[in-house]
Amino acid sequence: MLYDIFNKKTWYMEYKPYKIDEEEIRSDLESGKVFLHGTDKNGHPCLIIKVALHIPEETTYEKLMKYGMYWMFKAFKIADEYVVFK
Numbered sequence: 001m002l003y004d005i006f007n008k009k010t011w012y013m014e015y016k017p018y019k020i021d022e023e024e025i026r027s028d029l030e031s032g033k034v035f036l037h038g039t040d041k042n043g044h045p046c047l048i049i050k051v052a053l054h055i056p057e058e059t060t061y062e063k064l065m066k067y068g069m070y071w072m073f074k075a076f077k078i079a080d081e082y083v084v085f086k
Contacts, residue, residue, distance in 0.1 A: 015069040020073075027059075031053055033051075033053045034067070
């Protein structure tokens with residue numbers, strides 16, 4: 001599973017994170033469960049996940065996957081700006 005998530009072709013083509021509308025995941029965005037917090041000493045974006053704020057009954061698997069893909073895509077875009085993965 002983890003390999004598939006980071007295999008860009010797989011998750012990028014399947015979930016199309018560039019098409020995720022923020023309105024679809026608005027409640028999750030407002031919850032503060034996940035946020036970017038600067039970069040590490042090598043310039044990689046730091047994605048903070050507050051697992052304790054996740055309430056499984058308030059979301060679906062599909063919505064949770066969209067939320068995760070949204071944040072991963074956002075972090076990858078920031079990383080690409082700093083050319084850390086090239």
